Amino acid sequence: xxxxxxxxxxxxxxxxxxxxxxxxxxxxxxxxxxxxxxxxxxxxxxxxxxxxxxxxxxxxxxxxxxxxxxxxxxxxxxxxxxxxxxxxxxxxxxxxxxxxxxxxxxxxxxxxxxxxxxxxxxxxxxxxxxxxxxxxxxx
Amino acid sequence: xxxxxxxxxxxxxxxxxxxxxxxxxxxxxxxxxxxxxxxxxxxxxxxxxxxxxxxxxxxxxxxxxxxxxxxxxxxxxxxxxxxxxxxxxxxxxxxxxxxxxxxxxxxxxxxxxxxxxxxxxxxxxxxxxxxxxxxxxxxx
Numbered sequence: 423x424x425x426x427x428x429x430x431x432x433x434x435x436x437x438x439x440x441x442x443x444x445x446x447x448x449x450x451x452x453x454x455x456x457x458x459x460x461x462x463x464x465x466x467x468x469x470x471x472x473x474x475x476x477x478x479x480x481x482x483x484x485x486x487x488x489x490x491x492x493x494x495x496x497x498x499x500x501x502x503x504x505x506x507x508x509x510x511x512x513x514x515x516x517x518x519x520x521x522x523x524x525x526x527x528x529x530x531x532x533x534x535x536x537x538x539x540x541x542x543x544x545x546x547x548x549x550x551x552x553x554x555x556x557x558x559x560x561x
Numbered sequence: 562x563x564x565x566x567x568x569x570x571x572x573x574x575x576x577x578x579x580x581x582x583x584x585x586x587x588x589x590x591x592x593x594x595x596x597x598x599x600x601x602x603x604x605x606x607x608x609x610x611x612x613x614x615x616x617x618x619x620x621x622x623x624x625x626x627x628x629x630x631x632x633x634x635x636x637x638x639x640x641x642x643x644x645x646x647x648x649x650x651x652x653x654x655x656x657x658x659x660x661x662x663x664x665x666x667x668x669x670x671x672x673x674x675x676x677x678x679x680x681x682x683x684x685x686x687x688x689x690x691x692x693x694x695x696x697x698x699x700x701x
Contacts, residue, residue, distance in 0.1 A: 435573060439580035440587070447588020455596040462603035465688035469606075471639035473622040474682075481614045499612035543606050 462543075469539035476536040477545065479503065483531045490524065492547065494535065503535055505547040513552040527552065603688060610684045617681050620690070624676045630669065632692070634678060643680050645669055645692040653697045664696070672697060 468474065481496030490505040505524065513522045527533070532554035537545040609615065620641060622634030633642045645651070651672070652664040672678070676699040682690045 432573075432576070435577050436580050439577040440584040443581040443584020443586075444588040444591070445584075446581075447585035447590070448592045449588075450585070451589045451592035451596065455593070455600060458603060459596060459599045461688045462599055462606075465603065465606065465684065468641045468690060469610075469618075469684075471641055472637040473634050473639050473641045474618060474620045476619045477610070477615060478617045478619065479614050480616055494614050497613040499609075499614045501609045501612060501614045539606075543602050545609070 466539065466541065466543045469543075470541050474539070477539060479535045479537055479545070479547075481533070483527065483529050483533060486527060486529060492527070492533075492535070494533070501545065503537055503545045503547040505535075505550065509548050509550060511550045511552070519551075522552070607684060607686065607688060611686075617693075618683065618690075620680045620682055622678065624672060624674050624678060627672065627674060632672065632678070632680070634680070641690060643682055643690040643692045645680075645695060649692050649695060651695040651697070667697065669695075673699075675699070 469477065479494055479501065481494035481499075481501075483492055484495045484500065485491075485493040490507075492503050492505055494501055494503060509524075511522050511524055511527065512519050513526060514520075527550060531552050534551045534553060535547045536549040537547050540546055610618070620634060620643065622636035622639075622641070624632055625635045625640065626633035626642075630645045630647075631642055632645060633640060649669075651667050651669055653667045653671070654664050672695070676697050679696040679698065680692045681694040682692050685691055
């Protein structure tokens with residue numbers, strides 16, 4: 423066997439081994455992750471189905487951004503909810519519930535938000551009830 | 562020299578095995594990186610759904626199947642299956658269409674296919690729905 427043939431065979435063995443190994447690794451990891459990925463799809467599918475009428479959330483608002491995303495906090499747990507454009511927003515004034523605007527929601531408010539889960543797993547708020555207004559408390 | 566030539570096949574096999582193992586590790590790494598966002602999404606979703614911020618998840622639909630404690634419900638062509646917890650509260654809402662509404666506690670066995678239910682659910686660590694409270698709106 424001359425030197426060139428030997429080098430070529432060596433290179434071929436290295437490349438082939440790497441490729442075969444890579445395929446084995448990918449298939450192994452795919453099999454390992456597939457059940458969890460399937461579970462993700464099923465869970466999100468169930469949550470975004472019409473059978474789930476609402477995911478009720480409750481907490482204090484810690485942040486509101488310009489894209490109508492609200493961060494809620496309750497007992498140290500947090501979540502982000504995107505408030506839909508047509509969402510109904512209510513506030514209690516002297517125990518009377520009245521409809522208000524999105525701009526009336528402030529950081530520090532205690533709210534109840536009825537959400538749905540979109541197909542990509544995001545929480546969308548379609549109704550906000552302000553129980554305790556931070557602005558009113560400050561006055 | 563003769564000894565080296567004789568050990569060539571063994572060296573080649575070792576080399577091939579080494580690169581096969583390296584390739585496998587590379588494949589596992591590449592695929593796990595690819596799957597990571599999906600796995601993280603489930604983890605994040607379950608964490609949120611099991612957090613204090615989410616006191617309840619409400620489902621409503623018509624019973625299409627009962628298998629032990631697992632109830633399949635449908636609403637507008639969508640289906641979900643909920644496993645009713647052993648200690649779940651199950652009520653029958655009587656007179657839902659009248660002023661005199663009252664509810665009475667019933668057993669799971671009294672729920673039938675075709676009943677309209679409102680089930681308050683939680684999501685377990687694997688993403689499965691578990692029923693905490695069931696209200697049967699159907700007239701029994």
